[in-house]
Amino acid sequence: MKLRLLFQQMANNLLSINDLSKKEILELIEFANNFFNDEGSFRRESLFPDKTIANVFCEPSTRTKSSFAIAAKNLGCSVIDFNIENSSVQKGESIYETIDALNLMGIDLCVLRHPESIIRELAETLPEMVFINAGEGSISHPTQALLDLKTIIDHKDKLDDLNIVIIGDLDHSRVTSSFVEGISNFDIGSLTFCGHPEMCTKYRDPKIGRYEADMATALQDADVVMTLRIQYERFEKELNLDLETYKSEYQLSSEKLENAKGDAIIMHPGPVNYIEITEAVYDSENSVIRQQIANGVAIRMAVLSRFLG
Numbered sequence: 597m598k599l600r601l602l603f604q605q606m607a608n609n610l611l612s613i614n615d616l617s618k619k620e621i622l623e624l625i626e627f628a629n630n631f632f633n634d635e636g637s638f639r640r641e642s643l644f645p646d647k648t649i650a651n652v653f654c655e656p657s658t659r660t661k662s663s664f665a666i667a668a669k670n671l672g673c674s675v676i677d678f679n680i681e682n683s684s685v686q687k688g689e690s691i692y693e694t695i696d697a698l699n700l701m702g703i704d705l706c707v708l709r710h711p712e713s714i715i716r717e718l719a720e721t722l723p724e725m726v727f728i729n730a731g732e733g734s735i736s737h738p739t740q741a742l743l744d745l746k747t748i749i750d751h752k753d754k755l756d757d758l759n760i761v762i763i764g765d766l767d768h769s770r771v772t773s774s775f776v777e778g779i780s781n782f783d784i785g786s787l788t789f790c791g792h793p794e795m796c797t798k799y800r801d802p803k804i805g806r807y808e809a810d811m812a813t814a815l816q817d818a819d820v821v822m823t824l825r826i827q828y829e830r831f832e833k834e835l836n837l838d839l840e841t842y843k844s845e846y847q848l849s850s851e852k853l854e855n856a857k858g859d860a861i862i863m864h865p866g867p868v869n870y871i872e873i874t875e876a877v878y879d880s881e882n883s884v885i886r887q888q889i890a891n892g893v894a895i896r897m898a899v900l901s902r903f904l905g
């Protein structure tokens with residue numbers, strides 16, 4: 597594989613989707629396609645048998661953590677499943693000292709999820725370690741954006757000229773912020789933000805796109821509908837929310853979906869709570885949510901290949 601030739605211009609770390617140009621985003625997505633076999637399973641290529649990655653997750657994760665581990669193993673890497681709960685962080689060691697220790701033990705690449713915005717400082721302080729951002733508080737989640745863009749291309753063959761709607765708790769969503777950074781490289785038709793006004797304060801007057809409080813209006817002629825759960829764990833004060841009222845206004849149901857185009861795709865980064873989306877819509881033909889999960893492995897194989905290569 598011509599990994600070095602393909603990726604030689606890219607940065608050393610993946611801290612934000614803004615670290616990638618439009619060309620690099622499309623190259624990574626194209627490269628990820630190579631990691632699927634014809635029958636849809638993942639190819640195994642022992643490209644990096646000498647490399648070791650550490651999965652350092654300081655917040656819960658199912659999809660991102662497991663898919664990075666599977667992607668690394670598919671590429672022949674060794675994987676350290678670093679457990680923060682049983683680590684010396686519990687004895688007062690800082691995250692910097694922790695990752696420095698992993699670096700001194702020969703870890704080549706650190707996949708980091710952390711509730712605070714520390715990854716850029718860590719990357720500057722430990723330049724010999726490669727960092728991949730696997731979720732930074734409410735700020736960014738670049739590999740999620742890459743797999744979301746890949747999933748849209750898989751179904752729509754393009755990213756340009758599409759009407760995209762994002763619905764839910766946008767203020768706490770690193771998925772939304774990275775997706776917006778990624779999609780702003782393309783000439784989309786429209787980008788509409790929708791959700792409870794108290795959960796969309798950052799998107800009422802967005803740099804790109806528009807805010808629409810009424811879900812039926814937001815969904816008009818949509819090609820892509822992304823739904824997001826309420827991130828209760830990030831609210832600083834208790835949510836006094838009547839869930840039935842919330843669902844009547846902001847839950848994606850089959851009835852509300854009729855406002856979108858008939859072939860609109862339904863996305864969700866997971867985990868799904870069935871407050872933001874009904875089970876019927878999750879299970880519908882329009883739903884590509886389970887394909888997003890599979891694309892997560894292929895995208896992370898492409899990302900690891902590039903940043904280890």
Ligand code: CP
Binds near residue numbers: 656661
């Ligand atoms: N989409 C996402 O980041 O899921 P996990 O929290 O399960 O990794």
